[in-house]
Amino acid sequence: MVSTMDTREGRRPDQGFCRMKLFRLLCVTLITLLPRISRAVEKTPLFINCGSDSVITDVGERNWVGDSVADTNLTPSFVGIIASTSAIGEEDRYRNLYKTARIFNTSTHYNFTLASGSYCIRLHFHPFSFESFNANDSTFDVTANDIKLVLSFNVPEEISSNNAVKNLSGNSLVKEYFLNVSSNELIIEFVPVSGSFAFVSAIEIIPAPDHLLVDSVNRVGNPGFKEPFDLRGRASRQSID
Ligand SMILES: *[C@@H]1O[C@H](CO)[C@@H](O)[C@H](O)[C@H]1NC(C)=O
Ligand SMILES: *[C@@H]1O[C@H](CO)[C@@H](O)[C@H](O)[C@H]1NC(C)=O
Ligand SMILES: *[C@@H]1O[C@H](CO)[C@@H](O)[C@H](O)[C@H]1NC(C)=O
Ligand SMILES: *[C@@H]1O[C@H](CO)[C@@H](O)[C@H](O)[C@H]1NC(C)=O
Ligand SMILES: *[C@@H]1O[C@H](CO)[C@@H](O)[C@H](O)[C@H]1NC(C)=O
Numbered sequence: 001m002v003s004t005m006d007t008r009e010g011r012r013p014d015q016g017f018c019r020m021k022l023f024r025l026l027c028v029t030l031i032t033l034l035p036r037i038s039r040a041v042e043k044t045p046l047f048i049n050c051g052s053d054s055v056i057t058d059v060g061e062r063n064w065v066g067d068s069v070a071d072t073n074l075t076p077s078f079v080g081i082i083a084s085t086s087a088i089g090e091e092d093r094y095r096n097l098y099k100t101a102r103i104f105n106t107s108t109h110y111n112f113t114l115a116s117g118s119y120c121i122r123l124h125f126h127p128f129s130f131e132s133f134n135a136n137d138s139t140f141d142v143t144a145n146d147i148k149l150v151l152s153f154n155v156p157e158e159i160s161s162n163n164a165v166k167n168l169s170g171n172s173l174v175k176e177y178f179l180n181v182s183s184n185e186l187i188i189e190f191v192p193v194s195g196s197f198a199f200v201s202a203i204e205i206i207p208a209p210d211h212l213l214v215d216s217v218n219r220v221g222n223p224g225f226k227e228p229f230d231l232r233g234r235a236s237r238q239s240i241d
């Protein structure tokens with residue numbers, strides 16, 4: 001399980017990286033605690049490669065299953081547009097994951113069947129241009145079981161403002177949320193604003209402990225400093241790549 005969180009090795013120790021490290025540490029800690037906490041129903045992680053019909057295993061040592069792979073229950077409610085690009089750096093370790101995306105020209109949801117409980121959801125966005133769909137023109141909302149995760153979201157804008165604030169030159173974005181799934185259903189819906197479209201490159205759904213409600217966590221390398229750590233749906237962290 002520990003290796004599944006190993007996502008951002010080898011990057012320079014900027015703020016995003018440190019946050020990522022902190023987040024990773026949290027997840028590793030949480031996942032390590034998991035077997036002791038939830039004994040009843042097994043929660044399993046899902047790693048989804050959007051806009052792909054194959055399984056890739058060379059990104060972060062996970063099995064990323066394409067959302068076009070038959071008999072997986074990972075396929076969205078509308079097929080939308082399967083997009084791919086070759087304009088992605090050879091050195092990008094997410095290359096194989098990020099070279100495909102699914103574009104939604106109408107409201108579309110994924111319907112994941114899960115054991116109920118808390119999950120960490122990570123949405124990956126690597127913007128590119130495909131046919132008439134230029135990610136710069138894409139504006140959309142994302143909801144998870146009716147909780148709004150993002151509203152009128154434009155990925156390239158968010159990447160450039162993050163880059164400006166953090167002095168980075170990233171070209172992709174990962175949004176992270178904690179969510180309590182009370183039924184056995186997790187509906188992640190992409191809702192394009194009128195006349196626009198939505199897209200997503202990859203989705204991760206990682207079990208988090210149910211009954212471990214931490215109000216705060218110790219910041220790594222800074223003992224005594226605490227920051228809020230809300231597991232109830234609105235917590236969001238993000239990193240750019
Ligand atoms: C969305 O795209 C599909 C495939 O190109 C097309 O068949 C469909 O008409 C489009 N729907 C809307 C609402 O534009
Ligand atoms: C999600 O899938 C379940 C099981 O197939 C089904 O009962 C439910 O109606 C679906 N929900 C939505 C919103 O599609
Ligand atoms: C999006 O806009 C930015 C800034 O105007 C530009 O540099 C970039 O090439 C555009 N991206 C695409 C896919 O056209
Ligand atoms: C921004 O990053 C570049 C390259 O990493 C570095 O050379 C530059 O000094 C940084 N600028 C600031 C204001 O930190
Ligand atoms: C999550 O949902 C379950 C079932 O509805 C509930 O018992 C639990 O208290 C909820 N946890 C949080 C953190 O809201």
